[in-house]
Amino acid sequence: MHATTPSAVAVDFGFVMERMRKMRASIAPIDSVARYKKDFCEEIFLGHAKFLDAETIEVDGKRLKFDKGTCFATLYPIPQKVTLWPMW
Numbered sequence: 776m777h778a779t780t781p782s783a784v785a786v787d788f789g790f791v792m793e794r795m796r797k798m799r800a801s802i803a804p805i806d807s808v809a810r811y812k813k814d815f816c817e818e819i820f821l822g823h824a825k826f827l828d829a830e831t832i833e834v835d836g837k838r839l840k841f842d843k844g845t846c847f848a849t850l851y852p853i854p855q856k857v858t859l860w861p862m863w
Contacts, residue, residue: 816845
């Protein structure tokens with residue numbers, strides 16, 4: 776195994792960012808809030824959120840009760856009783 780030190784690596788930041796913009800643009804139609812609402816969800820709430828307990832989340836001050844839900848962000852704190860499953 777050969778290691779490369781960071782000083783020996785040259786990165787073209789502009790090239791990398793252009794590639795990322797193209798990749799994001801190509802998936803935007805299938806990875807949007809509008810598509811998830813149409814195909815998967817009854818409701819979508821955007822904002823700063825936190826779990827209050829195993830069946831309540833607060834999004835921008837609005838408390839929401841749920842039986843099943845999906846979160847597309849990192850939320851803190853997550854109560855011990857809440858189980859999160861990966862989407863894949």
